[in-house]
Amino acid sequence: MLKIALPRPRITFWRVILVIVLAAGAYATFLRFTKGLSATTNLSAQFPWGVWIGFDVLCGVALAAGGFTISAVVYIFHIEKYHPIIRPTILTAFLGYSLVILGLMFDLGRPYNVWHPLIMWNPHSVMFEVGWCVTLYTTVLMLEFSPMVLEKLAWKQPYKIIKSITIPLVILGVLLSTMHQSSLGTLYLIVPHKLHALWYSPLLPIFFFISAIALGCAMTIFESYLSLRAFRKHLDFQLLTRLGAVAAVTLSVYLVIRLTDMQSRGVLSLAFQPTYEGRMFLAEMLLGVVAPIIMLFNPRIRNNEFGLFVAALMVVLGFVMNRINVAITGMDQSSGVHYFPSWSELSITASIVAFGFLLFGLAVKYLDVFPPEDMKKIARGNRAQLPALAAFRAPLWSATTLAFVMCLIFMGGTVVLSYDGIRRRPAPAPLVEGSGVVDISHGLAELRMPEAIAIKMGPTSPGQCFFSHARHVKRENPNCSACHSGLFRMLPTTPDITPDRKMRNCGVCHDGVKAVGILQEERCDSCHLNKSAGLARS
Amino acid sequence: MDTQTVAKKALLFDSTRCIGCGACYSACKERNQLPRTAVNFLSDNLSADTFTVVNRRNNRYVRRMCMHCNEPTCVSVCPVGALDKSSAGPVSYEASKCMGCRYCVQACPFSVPQYEWDDPITPRVRKCDMCRDRIAAGVATACATVCPTGATRFGSRDELIAEAQARIRDNPGRYVDHIYGLAEVGGTSVLMLSDVPFETLGYRTDLSQPLPHLTWNVLHKLPTVVSIGGVLMSGIWWITKRREDVRRAEREENGTSSSS
Numbered sequence: 102m103l104k105i106a107l108p109r110p111r112i113t114f115w116r117v118i119l120v121i122v123l124a125a126g127a128y129a130t131f132l133r134f135t136k137g138l139s140a141t142t143n144l145s146a147q148f149p150w151g152v153w154i155g156f157d158v159l160c161g162v163a164l165a166a167g168g169f170t171i172s173a174v175v176y177i178f179h180i181e182k183y184h185p186i187i188r189p190t191i192l193t194a195f196l197g198y199s200l201v202i203l204g205l206m207f208d209l210g211r212p213y214n215v216w217h218p219l220i221m222w223n224p225h226s227v228m229f230e231v232g233w234c235v236t237l238y239t240t241v242l243m244l245e246f247s248p249m250v251l252e253k254l255a256w257k258q259p260y261k262i263i264k265s266i267t268i269p270l271v272i273l274g275v276l277l278s279t280m281h282q283s284s285l286g287t288l289y290l291i292v293p294h295k296l297h298a299l300w301y302s303p304l305l306p307i308f309f310f311i312s313a314i315a316l317g318c319a320m321t322i323f324e325s326y327l328s329l330r331a332f333r334k335h336l337d338f339q340l341l342t343r344l345g346a347v348a349a350v351t352l353s354v355y356l357v358i359r360l361t362d363m364q365s366r367g368v369l370s371l372a373f374q375p376t377y378e379g380r381m382f383l384a385e386m387l388l389g390v391v392a393p394i395i396m397l398f399n400p401r402i403r404n405n406e407f408g409l410f411v412a413a414l415m416v417v418l419g420f421v422m423n424r425i426n427v428a429i430t431g432m433d434q435s436s437g438v439h440y441f442p443s444w445s446e447l448s449i450t451a452s453i454v455a456f457g458f459l460l461f462g463l464a465v466k467y468l469d470v471f472p473p474e475d476m477k478k479i480a481r482g483n484r485a486q487l488p489a490l491a492a493f494r495a496p497l498w499s500a501t502t503l504a505f506v507m508c509l510i511f512m513g514g515t516v517v518l519s520y521d522g523i524r525r526r527p528a529p530a531p532l533v534e535g536s537g538v539v540d541i542s543h544g545l546a547e548l549r550m551p552e553a554i555a556i557k558m559g560p561t562s563p564g565q566c567f568f569s570h571a572r573h574v575k576r577e578n579p580n581c582s583a584c585h586s587g588l589f590r591m592l593p594t595t596p597d598i599t600p601d602r603k604m605r606n607c608g609v610c611h612d613g614v615k616a617v618g619i620l621q622e623e624r625c626d627s628c629h630l631n632k633s634a635g636l637a638r639s
Numbered sequence: 640m641d642t643q644t645v646a647k648k649a650l651l652f653d654s655t656r657c658i659g660c661g662a663c664y665s666a667c668k669e670r671n672q673l674p675r676t677a678v679n680f681l682s683d684n685l686s687a688d689t690f691t692v693v694n695r696r697n698n699r700y701v702r703r704m705c706m707h708c709n710e711p712t713c714v715s716v717c718p719v720g721a722l723d724k725s726s727a728g729p730v731s732y733e734a735s736k737c738m739g740c741r742y743c744v745q746a747c748p749f750s751v752p753q754y755e756w757d758d759p760i761t762p763r764v765r766k767c768d769m770c771r772d773r774i775a776a777g778v779a780t781a782c783a784t785v786c787p788t789g790a791t792r793f794g795s796r797d798e799l800i801a802e803a804q805a806r807i808r809d810n811p812g813r814y815v816d817h818i819y820g821l822a823e824v825g826g827t828s829v830l831m832l833s834d835v836p837f838e839t840l841g842y843r844t845d846l847s848q849p850l851p852h853l854t855w856n857v858l859h860k861l862p863t864v865v866s867i868g869g870v871l872m873s874g875i876w877w878i879t880k881r882r883e884d885v886r887r888a889e890r891e892e893n894g895t896s897s898s899s
Contacts, residue, residue, distance in 0.1 A: 139756030146686075146753050149744040177872050179879035210739020210754070210762040214719070217738050221719040227854050228718035228742045230861070272872045276865055283857075290853045291716055291746045294845060306857055532841045535698030543813075544658035547788040579787070582661035582680045591666045591785050 119455050126452025129445035133207055141445035145438060150208075152442040155428030157204030157450055159285055160421050161197050162235075166317030167324075168194025168242065169278040176271040183340060188249060188470045190321050192461065194278075195242040200457050201235065207449055227287045234281035241274040249468045282313040289427060297431035298368040299382045304358065305427075311355045312420055318348035319393075319416035324461070326410050327504075338406065345409050348416055349397035356390050381422075381430045384514065389419010414504055418511050425515075545576060564629035648728040648774055649796035649828040650783060651803055652702050654840065655813060656790035659693055659700035663782035663791055667691045667704075670770060670781035687755045690767040691782060697839040702791065704782075705730060705751045705767035706820060707828035708849070713743035713752055715851035721764075728796065728828040729769035737764060748824055748846050769828065796828060803832055825849030 133141045144151050167190040175183050206212040218232035244263055251260040286309030289296055302308065322341045363369045372382050393415045402408035429440060442450075464470055550570040558565055574581075585591050588609060604611075604619055607628075611619040619628065661680040667690050668675070677683035681700075683692050691704035711730045714722045721736035722743060732752075739762055743752045755762040770780040778784070783793035792799060800821060807814045819831035824846045831837070838844045 134759050137755075137757045137759035137762070144756065146744055146750065149741040149754065173872070177876045177879070179876075179883050208740075210741065210758075211737060211760070212739070214736070214738035217719040217736060221721075221736055223715075223717055223720040225715045225851060225855055225858065226718045226742070227858065228716060228740055230858065232718050268876060272869060272876070275872060276868050279868065280861065280865065287854055287857045288742075290857065291712060291850055293850075293853065294748055294843070295745075303853075532694075533697050533839070534695045537698065539659065539695065539698050539700060541658040541700075544656045544788040544790060547656055547790075548658065549787055549789075551787070579658060579660040581785070581787075582665045585662065585665035586668065586675055586680075591662065591669055592781055 119459065122448070122451045122455045125448040126455075129448045129452075130207070132445055133449070138210065141443060143440055143443045143446070145440075147436040147438045148432065148440040150428060150432075151440055152425075152429065152446050152450055153204055153208040155425045156421065157208070157453055158201050159424035159428060161201035161204060161453075162281060162285060163313050163316050163420060163424070164197030164200075164320060165194035165238070165242070165278055166282065166313040167321040168197075168245075168317070169275045170314055170317035171321060172245070172271045173275045176268060177275065185471070186321055186325060186340060189325060189465075190317075191242065191245050192249070192464055192470055193320065193324055195239075195246040196457050196460055196464075198235065198239040198242055199460075200453050202239065203456070204450075204453055227284055227291070230284045231281065231288065234277050234284060238274060238277040238281060241270055241277060244270055245274065249464070249470065253468060279310060283307065283310040285309050286427075292432075295432055295435040296427065297378050297434055298366070299363070299371050299378055300427045300431040302359075302362050302366065304362050308355065308359060311351060311358070312423060315348045315351040315355060315416060316420040318344040318351070319413040319420070322348075322409060322413035323417055323504075326406070326413070341409060342403055345397045345403045345412060348413070349394050349403075352390055352394050352397075352416065356386070356394065359386075378430060378434065381426055381515070385419055385422040385426055389415060389422050393419065411503075414507055418507065422511070422515075541577075548576065548579070550574065562629065563625045566629050647726065647795055648769070649707075649794065649799050649830055650769070650780060651792045651794070651799040651830045651832070653790050653792075653803075653806070653832040654699050654701050655832065655834050656788045657693070657700040657702070658788055658790070659695065660787060661693055662785040662787060663691060663702060664689075664693055666781040666785040667767070670773075685751065685753055685766075687753045687757075687763075687765040689753075690765065694841070696841045697835055699833070699835065699840060701833075701840045701842075702782075703749075703751075703841075704829065705769070706749050706824075707767075707769050708824050709826040709828070710824065710849035710851055712746045712748060712824070712850040715854070716742045716746045718742070725771070727771075727774055729771045729774060730766075731768040731771050732764050732766065734761075734763045746850070748843060748850060796830075799830055803830055806832060822847065 129141060138144055142151060142153075171183055171187055171190040174180050175187055202215075205215060209215060215232075216236075218229050219236060223229050245267075248260055248263055251263065283306035286305035286307070289301065289305055290303065293301055322344055325341055360369065363372075372379050372386075393412045396402045396408060396412040396415070399408075402412065433439060553567040553569045553571075556566045556568060581591075589606070607619055610616045659681065664680045664683070667673070671690060673688045673690070676686060676688050681693060681695055683689055685692055685703060691702060693700050693702055695701075707724075707728055707730050709724075711722070711724050714720075714724050714730060717737075718740065719736045719738060721733050722730060723733065724730045741754055741764075743764060744754055751766050753765045755765060770778075770782075773780060779793035783791045786792075792802070794802075800818065803818045803821075807816055807818075814832050814834055815836060817833075817837065819833070819837050819842060820827040820829050823843075825848070831842070833840055836844075
């Protein structure tokens with residue numbers, strides 16, 4: 102059985118950060134579910150999807166890309182040498198999808214209805230497909246992940262069953278995640294008038310898919326590297342190097358298709374205009390695509406642990422930037438508002454990320470995520486054949502700190518770019534109200550005031566009273582809403598007006614201040630007809 | 640979506656007849672039991688508590704409300720079918736199905752659907768439903784009922800199109816020769832007439848095609864992609880496995896000398 106010896110937790114820098122982040126997230130969660138989205142987010146009708154969709158969902162799903170890439174390589178293509186990194190990538194994918202679902206719980210207005218797409222079908226909706234993909238693929242990933250737990254629990258029968266259906270599971274998983282990666286791009290096909298031309302393309306689903314494969318490789322490198330250092334486990338470094346090469350090739354394909362597409366749509370020049378969008382696009386492409394391609398195609402950098410790590414990190418950050426650009430930057434101009442996430446949105450996002458790191462750490466510690474055979478090989482002395490770690494011998498925290506600093510620079514750069522961009526953007530042409538008097542002559546020619554309305558007589562009424570619109574409303578400036586905002590109904594349910602007891606309704610205006618007072622008025626017959634006068638005044 | 644029945648009922652809004660009295664605005668609030676949201680209704684915007692507004696644009700009064708598209712983007716994007724286009728024309732919303740993803744808010748080309756951002760647990764999407772129950776009862780919408788100038792008219796879509804064409808024909812020079820909503824996004828159940836170009840009134844004029852096709856073009860390929868992909872991958876799995884098996888068998892025949 103699983104033996105977990107809990108040592109007294111040491112207080113370290115990263116643990117303190119973790120606790121602070123999670124505490125802030127817990128408070129933001131409380132606010133989200135007591136005060137609503139308006140109090141905790143900067144979302145609005147103009148900007149209905151923010152960082153929770155742009156980062157938590159779009160990037161969380163992409164974390165799983167390593168899972169389907171490596172599973173396909175090993176199980177479908179039988180390239181067995183990648184077997185050792187299957188488990189960490191499956192774990193990351195499973196965590197990624199779980200965190201996406203967690204993130205959705207915050208973003209969805211009615212999270213308890215999240216299962217509705219399973220029974221209330223609308224196959225025309227991309228979101229319907231996304232819902233199904235998330236559900237099915239999370240299930241598949243859970244099954245793929247379960248052997249790691251089952252073996253620890255020594256439950257042989259379920260373990261055997263799961264193992265025996267591995268291949269169909271993997272095929273299903275690859276199909277589902279392929280669909281899902283691309284369908285997240287398809288989501289944005291419906292907003293050609295909202296998403297900036299630098300990012301909107303009919304090929305969005307394909308871009309999302311290809312970039313997810315590159316990210317899958319980069320994430321595998323990134324997380325293997327970090328966990329190897331953190332948990333002092335060793336892996337054949339050559340595997341990661343080759344993944345780096347695959348990422349470079351994939352990114353090149355991506356770059357070529359993307360630029361060709363932009364060229365054919367005639368929007369390439371937009372990238373070089375001094376706009377916020379142009380700069381964000383250039384930053385995304387140069388730092389997140391072009392630079393890592395150059396680094397990864399260079400064997401010296403690729404074969405250097407530190408170089409590979411930095412290149413992988415740049416691919417990851419470039420990918421995140423792309424998704425943020427699609428979800429947020431590209432929507433900015435058309436929305437007419439400048440969305441920037443609130444502290445609650447950011448702290449919940451940070452908590453979800455921190456939670457992911459925490460779960461990954463626990464899993465690596467207590468489950469056999471990294472292969473024990475590898476450890477044996479190292480014990481047999483194969484370690485000498487592994488490329489030396491000489492290039493980057495600094496302790497773990499320097500790698501983590503580097504990643505942290507790069508993220509900070511990346512976020513800071515984004516803020517600077519957006520701030521500058523916001524200030525320099527020419528204001529969108531405002532809707533002109535026009536000056537002067539509106540010509541309503543055509544309308545007035547057609548104007549028909551309602552006929553005099555007979556107010557039902559109470560038993561004490563001195564005589565029939567009529568309300569005449571014509572006498573109360575200025576024809577040149579009829580403001581119906583002045584009286585019809587709550588006080589007087591416009592859509593009577595009964596043809597009669599209810600008796601105005603003690604003339605309260607008339608008295609609202611006829612109080613002697615706004616209009617002639619009626620309650621003190623002694624001449625009732627100025628409004629109430631004598632019975633003998635009949636309906637003459639109608 | 641492709642075989643959507645033609646909408647029967649519609650509203651015709653003639654901006655040249657609108658005198659900015661706000662009757663439609665107030666009647667809409669009354670019918671939907673919405674609270675007051677503005678001191679001056681002319682400066683109000685669509686919100687969770689306001690389903691139609693009268694604004695002043697380019698020295699005209701114009702209305703904004705749900706256009707009740709013939710091929711509604713919101714209906715096509717809703718993952719749970721909470722939005723529905725009835726054959727009579729109205730696009731209406733059923734809160735009990737909704738999961739609050741706000742894809743409709745994101746996707747609507749007219750930026751109509753609004754959301755109850757204040758509600759932490761049971762927020763609804765809010766918009767004009769073309770007085771669905773009144774139409775079902777055979778009465779005109781609240782806004783058309785109270786309009787004192789006939790700027791907003793309710794009727795069958797075909798008749799209103801004929802009337803709009805007649806107004807353009809019979810009043811040369813008064814209107815621009817365009818019925819907004821006749822072809823926009825594949826046609827809408829709200830039709831509009833104006834004497835100035837529609838873009839100067841704040842209406843989008845870049846919406847010639849129905850939007851749901853953009854995603855459906857991709858979505859309808861999925862079954863094909865999935866079946867071809869499944870077969871392809873099973874094939875690759877079988878071939879590479881077979882190659883591996885053959886290699887292993889050969890290795891066993893030749894002893895261990897040839898392998899490395």
